[in-house]
Amino acid sequence: MTSETADEIRVRYRRAQSVTRAEEIQEEEARVRKQQPDKPCHRPRDSLFSWSSGFTNFAGLVNWGFLLLSMGGIRLLLENFIKYGWRVDPEQWIIVFTGRQEGDGEYPSIILLMYSVVPIVLCLLVEKGLAVEIIGNKLGMIAHIANIIVLVMIPMVTINVKSAGFSLIGATAVCMVYSVLFLKLWSYVQVNLWCRQARASHNFQQMRRQRISFHTFREHASVDDSVSNGHLRREEEEESIHHKLVHYPDNLHMQDIFYFMLAPTLCYELNFPRSERIRKRFLMRRMLEVVVGFQVILCLFQQWIIPSVKNSLIPFSNMDVAKATERLLKLAIPNHLVWLIFFYLMFHSFFNLVGELLHFADRNFYLDWWNANNIDTFWRTWNMPVHKWAVRHLYIPLVEAGYGKTAAGIVVFFISAFFHEYLVSIPLRTFKTWAFMGMMAQVPLSILSRYMEKKWGPRFGNIVVWSSLMLGQPLCIMMYYHDYVITHFGEELLDRYGQV
Secondary structure (H helix, E strand, C coil): CEEEEEEHHHHHHHHHHHHHHHHHHHHHHHHHHHHCCCCCCCCCCCCCCHHHHHHCCCCCEEEEEEEEHHHHHHHHHHHHHHHCCCCCCCCHHHHHHHCCCCCCCCCCHHHHHHCCCCHHHHHHHHHHHHHHCCCHHHHHHHHHHHHHHHHHHHHHHHHCHHHHHHCCCCCCCCCCHHHHHHHHHHHCCCCCCHHHHHHHHHHHHHHHHHHHHHHHHHHHHHHHHCCHHHHHHHHHHHHHHHHCCCCCCCCCCCHHHHHHCCCCCCCCCCCCCCCCCCCCCHHHHHHHHHHHHHHHHHHHHHHHHHHHHHCHHHHHCCCCHHHHHHHHHHHHHHHHHHHHHHHHHHHHHHHHHHHHHHCCCCCCCCCCHHCCHHHHHHHHHHHHHHHHHHHHHHHHHHHHHHCCHHHHHHHHHHHHHHHHHHHHHHHHHCCHHHHHHHHHHHHHHHHHHHHHHHCCCHHHHHHHHHHHHHHHHHHHHHHHHHHHHHHHHHHHHHHHHHHC
């Protein structure tokens, strides 16, 4: 032990002794003070709002904040009714959904939704050909890639060529369904490719030989005293479970692929975890939530969001920063409320409803994204089906192929940005890049949120996450509405479409 190390130990010991001695003096002083006739009532304490106080029970302040927000929301609701009157009209919902305000009665959105079965069947047929080696691997992959690319291109071409026949809701539904099919078919093709590679590999052949030798060994197990009966029983149970599972290529049939297309997941497996029964009460609650939540979203759109968006058009077009900012903050409240309801409606109510009907047991559709301390954590927790797909079919394959983690992460954001733009620009027939740039902006925003978390603590990182959610979406809505009016109606109609 060096002299410097010994000196450091003596210094630390001396400091520890001094601290201990100081505590003893304080305790002795407090004991003596209690014995004084002035009845002392003071002792060293921090204020409750100080971090050093250790106080954490702020339930009353949470209740106060909830009441304050409720009062503010009620005031905004009354202001909306006084200014715009009652705007909820269920008849308009039917007109928008059916597209009766546009087109010639051909309902192309319904035709495209029905046509979505075709690429699914084509994908299955190609996989069957690959499994029995009628189709070569190279030709089969070319066919799969062409099928998936055509799948994505069909809505882009059809909605622009037959634009008058599509309602906004119909075009959005088509783009959403085709986007989901793209991700599901990608997963289906890649998983079956893994299975074909495993079947053709030496390891797979070795596993088969081990199973054959196991059967031979089991026949002569009675003369081999070195293997216990418990080990044999365990091996037999594993073999029994192995035979119960579906193996490639027994999974290549219509029932399997259409179950996957309907299941609330984007990642294909040959053997999904299944629940034993349907919980009727649970199912009825989810059905009620879907019906009621859907109506609430439609009412909020008609009564609150549409007037707010229209009122933002003129200030945003004139680049009146003060008024545009006021309209942005005014739109942020109903937009965020609708987004939260939509999240619960889709990721909890609807996905659980579908999962219950299909006996799909993996209900991990979201994690506690509301506690995310940075943007990376938010994107990893709020949409688990997409996150699992991105990690399983993009991130890990790219990293295994030799690309860096940063490059793989940027590719994941790029694909996500493409589909965000796809779901907005095509239905609106307004080809801008606001949604794409908004998603790509998550990369520097992620760096900022991690810096805030590291510099100021998790709470400030969480504030950055919530701020981006509250302000980013309404800003994107205002930009797209302005461009939509300019593109389809011209600048001379700004005043008309900016009035409620």
